[in-house]
Amino acid sequence: xxxxxxxxxxxxxxxxxxxxxxxxxxxxxxxxxxxxxxxxxxxxxxxxxxxxxxxxxxxxxxxxxxxxxxxxxxxxxxxxxxxxxxxxxxxxxxxxxxxxxxxxxxxxxxxxxxxxxxxxxxxxxxxxxxxxxxxxxxxxxxxxxxxxxxxxxxxxxxxxxxxxxxxxxxxxxxxxxxxxxxxxxxxxxxxxxxxxxxxxxxxxxxxxxxxxxxxxxxxxxxxxxxxxxxxxxxxxxxxxxxxxxxxxxxxxxxxxxxxxxxxxxxxxxxxxxxxxxxxxxxxxxxxxxxxxxxxxxxxxxxxxxxxxxxxxxxxxxxxxxxxxxxxxxxxxxxxxxxxxxxxxxxxxxxxxxxxxxxxxxxxxxxxxxxxxxxxxx
Amino acid sequence: xxxxxxxxxxxxxxxxxxxxxxxxxxxxxxxxxxxxxxxxxxxxxxxxxxxxxxxxxxxxxxxxxxxxxxxxxxxxxxxxxxxxxxxxxxxxxxxxxxxxxxxxxxxxxxxxxxxxxxxxxxxxxxxxxxxxxxxxxxxxxxxxxxxxxxxxxxxxxxxxxxxxxxxxxxxxxxxxxxxxxxxxxxxxxxxxxxxxxxxxxxxxxxxxxxxxxxxxxxxxxxxxxxxxxxxxxxxxxxxxxxxxxxxxxxxxxxxxxxxxxxxxxxxxxxxxxxxxxxxxxxxxxxxxxxxxxx
Numbered sequence: 001x002x003x004x005x006x007x008x009x010x011x012x013x014x015x016x017x018x019x020x021x022x023x024x025x026x027x028x029x030x031x032x033x034x035x036x037x038x039x040x041x042x043x044x045x046x047x048x049x050x051x052x053x054x055x056x057x058x059x060x061x062x063x064x065x066x067x068x069x070x071x072x073x074x075x076x077x078x079x080x081x082x083x084x085x086x087x088x089x090x091x092x093x094x095x096x097x098x099x100x101x102x103x104x105x106x107x108x109x110x111x112x113x114x115x116x117x118x119x120x121x122x123x124x125x126x127x128x129x130x131x132x133x134x135x136x137x138x139x140x141x142x143x144x145x146x147x148x149x150x151x152x153x154x155x156x157x158x159x160x161x162x163x164x165x166x167x168x169x170x171x172x173x174x175x176x177x178x179x180x181x182x183x184x185x186x187x188x189x190x191x192x193x194x195x196x197x198x199x200x201x202x203x204x205x206x207x208x209x210x211x212x213x214x215x216x217x218x219x220x221x222x223x224x225x226x227x228x229x230x231x232x233x234x235x236x237x238x239x240x241x242x243x244x245x246x247x248x249x250x251x252x253x254x255x256x257x258x259x260x261x262x263x264x265x266x267x268x269x270x271x272x273x274x275x276x277x278x279x280x281x282x283x284x285x286x287x288x289x290x291x292x293x294x295x296x297x298x299x300x301x302x303x304x305x306x307x308x309x310x311x312x313x314x315x316x317x318x319x320x321x322x323x324x325x326x327x328x329x330x331x332x333x334x335x336x337x338x339x340x341x342x343x344x345x346x347x348x349x350x351x352x353x354x355x356x357x358x359x360x361x362x363x364x365x366x367x368x369x370x371x372x373x374x375x376x377x
Numbered sequence: 378x379x380x381x382x383x384x385x386x387x388x389x390x391x392x393x394x395x396x397x398x399x400x401x402x403x404x405x406x407x408x409x410x411x412x413x414x415x416x417x418x419x420x421x422x423x424x425x426x427x428x429x430x431x432x433x434x435x436x437x438x439x440x441x442x443x444x445x446x447x448x449x450x451x452x453x454x455x456x457x458x459x460x461x462x463x464x465x466x467x468x469x470x471x472x473x474x475x476x477x478x479x480x481x482x483x484x485x486x487x488x489x490x491x492x493x494x495x496x497x498x499x500x501x502x503x504x505x506x507x508x509x510x511x512x513x514x515x516x517x518x519x520x521x522x523x524x525x526x527x528x529x530x531x532x533x534x535x536x537x538x539x540x541x542x543x544x545x546x547x548x549x550x551x552x553x554x555x556x557x558x559x560x561x562x563x564x565x566x567x568x569x570x571x572x573x574x575x576x577x578x579x580x581x582x583x584x585x586x587x588x589x590x591x592x593x594x595x596x597x598x599x600x601x602x603x604x605x606x607x608x609x610x611x612x613x614x615x616x617x618x619x620x621x622x623x624x625x626x627x628x629x630x631x632x633x634x635x636x637x638x639x640x641x642x643x644x645x646x647x648x649x650x651x652x653x654x655x656x657x658x659x660x661x662x663x664x665x666x667x668x669x670x671x
C-alpha cells in the first residue's frame with residue numbers, strides 16, 4: 001500500500017517513510033509476550049493491532065515506544081535502528097489507555113508539557129497549545145485541571161498533548177476503552193479525522209473489532225505474541241485466515257465439526273446432533289478431520305416453515321429449529337435458535353421471533369467458512 | 378456526600394458515633410492537658426508570683442542559658458529533618474514499585490522504629506565511643522590519628538536522631554510515592570522529558586504533599602528530643618534541649634508552672650514550623666496523584 005498515491009490534495013505529507021519491525025521477542029517471567037513479531041508500517045498509514053487482552057499487542061506498542069525493551073529482534077525507523085534510542089528521544093506521541101494526564105497541571109499546561117521540554121518562545125508555545133486545544137474542540141477548557149474534566153474531555157486533552165509536538169509516529173493504547181458508547185463513536189471519527197488532516201502515521205492498539213475495522217488502513221491480528229493475519233479491514237472481515245481471526249471479527253457462530261467430504265470449493269461437514277452443512281473450505285482437509293465452521297449471525301437465514309425460499313440461499317441444507325431467545329439490538333433482533341441435538345446458532349433477524357416458534361434455518365455455503373481446528377478460544 | 382444506599386439521617390448518627398472515640402481521645406489526651414498547662418503557665422509560683430501572668434515566659438526568655446535551649450534543639454531538629462528527608466526521598470521513590478528484595482530492604486529501613494531511643498543510645502555508646510568498634514576500625518585504617526569523639530556531645534544526639542527519626546519519614550514518603558501513577562512518568566518520557574525534567578516537573582510536584590507531611594512529623598518528633606540528649610549527648614552544655622529545660626524546671630526545681638511555660642514555648646515553635654510547612658504545601662498541587670480519570 002502506498003499512501004502517497006491515495007493522499008487527497010491538501011493533506012500534509014507523512015513525517016516518516018517506514019517503520020520496520022522484525023522478529024521482535026519479549027519474554028516475561030512466566031509468559032511469552034512477543035515471539036517473532038514482524039510488521040511494516042508505511043508513512044501515513046493507520047494500523048491497528050487487534051487481539052484479546054494478553055495477546056501481546058500492548059507489549060508490541062510499548063516496544064515501539066521504547067518503554068519496554070525487547071529481548072530480541074529489531075525496530076528500524078527509515079533504516080535507523082531504534083534499540084539505543086530512549087523513548088524521550090524517539091519523537092513519538094503516545095495516548096495511554098488511562099490518559100495519564102498530569103493531575104497537577106491544567107489542560108493547557110498538560111498540552112504545553114512536550115513543547116516546554118523542547119524549548120522555544122513562550123508566545124509560540126501558547127499559540128500552538130491554543131491551536132491544539134482548538135483541534136480537539138476544547139477551547140474553553142484550557143484552565144481546567146484533569147479532575148475537573150469529563151472522561152471524553154480528558155481523552156481529548158491526551159490526544160492534543162500527543163499531537164502538539166508533531167510526532168513522527170502516533171501510538172495509541174486502547175484510547176477509547178474508558179469512554180461510553182456514544183463518546184466512543186464520536187472520538188473514533190475524531191481520531192480518523194485528525195489522522196487524515198495532520199498526515200499522521202498511527203499505530204493503534206485495540207481489542208474492539210468495530211474500532212479496528214472503521215479506523216484502520218490495515219489491521220494486524222495478534223495472537224499469542226505473533227502476527228496471525230494482516231490485511232485491509234475488508235480483507236480480514238470477509239476472508240479471515242483462521243477460526244481465531246474469524247472469532248474476533250464477528251463470526252459468533254463457531255461450530256465444532258467433522259469433515260465428511262472435502263473438495264476444492266466446497267466441503268461437507270457434520271456438526272453436533274448429526275446436522276450436515278456445506279461450507280467453503282479455508283484450507284485443505286482430509287475426510288474425518290476435526291474442523292471449525294464459522295458463520296456470522298447476519299449470514300444465518302431464518303424463515304418461517306412455510307416461507308422458506310431455498311432459491312435465495314442456494315444449496316445450503318435447511319434445518320428446522322426452535323427459537324430460544326430473542327434480543328432487540330436496535331436495528332435488528334438477535335435470535336438464538338436450537339436445532340436439536342444441542343446445536344445452537346445465533347442469527348440476526350429483521351423481525352422478532354416469539355420464543356418457542358419453529359423456524360427453518362439455512363447457512364449459505366459461501367458464508368460458512370471451514371477452518372482447521374486449532375483451539376480458537 | 379452520603380454513600381449510595383445509606384439513608385442520610387442514619388448515616389449522620391453513625392458518623393457521630395464513629396467519630397466519638399477520636400474526639401474524646403483528642404479532648405482528654407490533648408486539649409484538656411494543653412489548656413491546663415497553659416493556665417498553669419500563667420500562674421507563676423514563688424519569686425515570680427509577683428511578676429504578673431507572663432512572668433514565667435519573661436524568666437525563660439530573660440535567662441540566656443534557658444533561651445539557648447531553643448537554639449540547642451533547633452540545630453538538631455532542622456538538619457536531622459532535612460537530611461532524613463534527603464535520604465528517604467530517593468529510597469522511597471526507588472522502592473515505590475515491587476522490585477526484587479523490596480520487602481527485606483523496607484523491613485531493614487523500618488527496624489530502627491522498633492528499637493526505641495534508649496536501645497539506640499546504648500548501641501551507639503558501644504559502637505561509637507572512643508574505645509568502640511568504629512574508632513578501632515578508623516584507627517586501624519589510619520583514617521584518623523586519635524579516636525573521634527562521637528558520643529556525649531552534639532554529634533551523638535545528631536546521629537541518634539538521624540537513626541530513630543528515619544523510619545517515620547521513609548514510611549510517609551513511601552506511602553505517597555507508591556500512590557503516584559507510573560504511567561505519568563512514562564507519559565512524560567514520551568513527551569521528551571529526560572530524568573531531570575521528569576523529577577522536577579512530575580515527581581516532585583506530586584510528592585510535595587508527602588514531603589510536607591514527612592517534614593512536619595519529623596520536626597515535631599526531633600524537636601521534642603529528650604532521652605538521647607541525655608544518654609548520648611552533653612545535657613549540661615550543647616545538647617541541653619528545650620525538653621530537658623522543661624524537665625529540670627519540673628523535677629529539679631519543682632516549679633510546674635515554669636515547666637508548663639517552657640512546654641508551651643516548645644509547642645508554639647512546633648506549631649509555627651508545621652504552619653509554615655502547610656503554607657508552603659498549599660502553594661503546591663494537592664489533588665489526586667493518579668493520571669486522568671480522577
